[in-house]
Amino acid sequence: MTLRVADRWFERRQIDADVTVLWEPHVVPLDRCNIWHIRGRDRDLLIDSGLGVCSLRQAARDLFDHQTIAVATHSHYDHTGCFHEFETRIAHTAESESFVADAARSLRVDSLSPSFRRYLDRVGYALRSEYLITALPHGEFPLDTWQQTGAAPTWLVEEGDVIDLGDKTFEVLHLPGHSPGSIGLWHAGSGTLFSGDAIYDGPLLDELPESDIDVYIATMERLLALPVNTVHAGHEDSFGRSRLAEIARTYISSRR
Numbered sequence: 139m140t141l142r143v144a145d146r147w148f149e150r151r152q153i154d155a156d157v158t159v160l161w162e163p164h165v166v167p168l169d170r171c172n173i174w175h176i177r178g179r180d181r182d183l184l185i186d187s188g189l190g191v192c193s194l195r196q197a198a199r200d201l202f203d204h205q206t207i208a209v210a211t212h213s214h215y216d217h218t219g220c221f222h223e224f225e226t227r228i229a230h231t232a233e234s235e236s237f238v239a240d241a242a243r244s245l246r247v248d249s250l251s252p253s254f255r256r257y258l259d260r261v262g263y264a265l266r267s268e269y270l271i272t273a274l275p276h277g278e279f280p281l282d283t284w285q286q287t288g289a290a291p292t293w294l295v296e297e298g299d300v301i302d303l304g305d306k307t308f309e310v311l312h313l314p315g316h317s318p319g320s321i322g323l324w325h326a327g328s329g330t331l332f333s334g335d336a337i338y339d340g341p342l343l344d345e346l347p348e349s350d351i352d353v354y355i356a357t358m359e360r361l362l363a364l365p366v367n368t369v370h371a372g373h374e375d376s377f378g379r380s381r382l383a384e385i386a387r388t389y390i391s392s393r394r
């Protein structure tokens with residue numbers, strides 16, 4: 139099977155004066171994460187970095203003209219592909235060892251275990267294509283031999299740590315359950331939560347080997363109490379407080 143070459147790899151939308159979201163339309167929905175760029179006065183923040191088949195830094199050169207702190211909300215390969223392109227790499231201590239180990243070894247769907255694929259079918263992220271990408275980033279792309287460049291974090295954070303961009307700060311919230319070191323970035327001034335995979339408006343994955351359902355329930359209870367206005371999530375569309383409450387309550391009642 140041959141895939142066509144994409145006209146461009148990343149799509150983007152500017153959310154407000156400082157926030158831009160980028161995504162990869164030619165990555166299967168399961169692995170298509172939201173990549174958030176936040177402009178700061180003294181330095182910028184990048185939250186997650188895509189699959190890594192195409193250089194984010196080069197494709198979005200105009201966004202990376204400042205010092206940039208890259209955060210990985212967790213170590214899953216669909217969020218960390220271009221992490222290695224940034225010198226300052228933040229992640230939670232609980233997953234400090236996972237980054238290189240979890241790097242994607244193949245884009246072939248049949249390289250995933252049958253039990254994992256059955257799980258994805260069941261939750262609603264069925265993989266119907268042969269590869270995790272549906273187009274090529276460029277003509278010379280080594281589709282069958284490509285591997286992710288894993289990169290370890292350079293700055294480990296924990297609950298309550300603060301990332302200061304000069305004119306705004308983000309507090310690290312430890313939101314485990316999907317994975318042990320899942321974090322959110324909380325901007326209290328605007329009530330904005332960048333939530334990674336802790337909560338998003340789609341099928342939540344809590345039966346991965348590293349997931350913990352009881353811990354996930356506690357995270358959902360915490361999120362219900364947070365004075366949120368907007369959630370910019372790791373996948374799917376952004377949402378407000380009432381949708382957060384629906385997703386969290388549905389999760390808790392289905393799992394308790």
Ligand SMILES: [Zn+2]
Nearest residue numbers: 212214316335
């Ligand atoms: Zn994940």
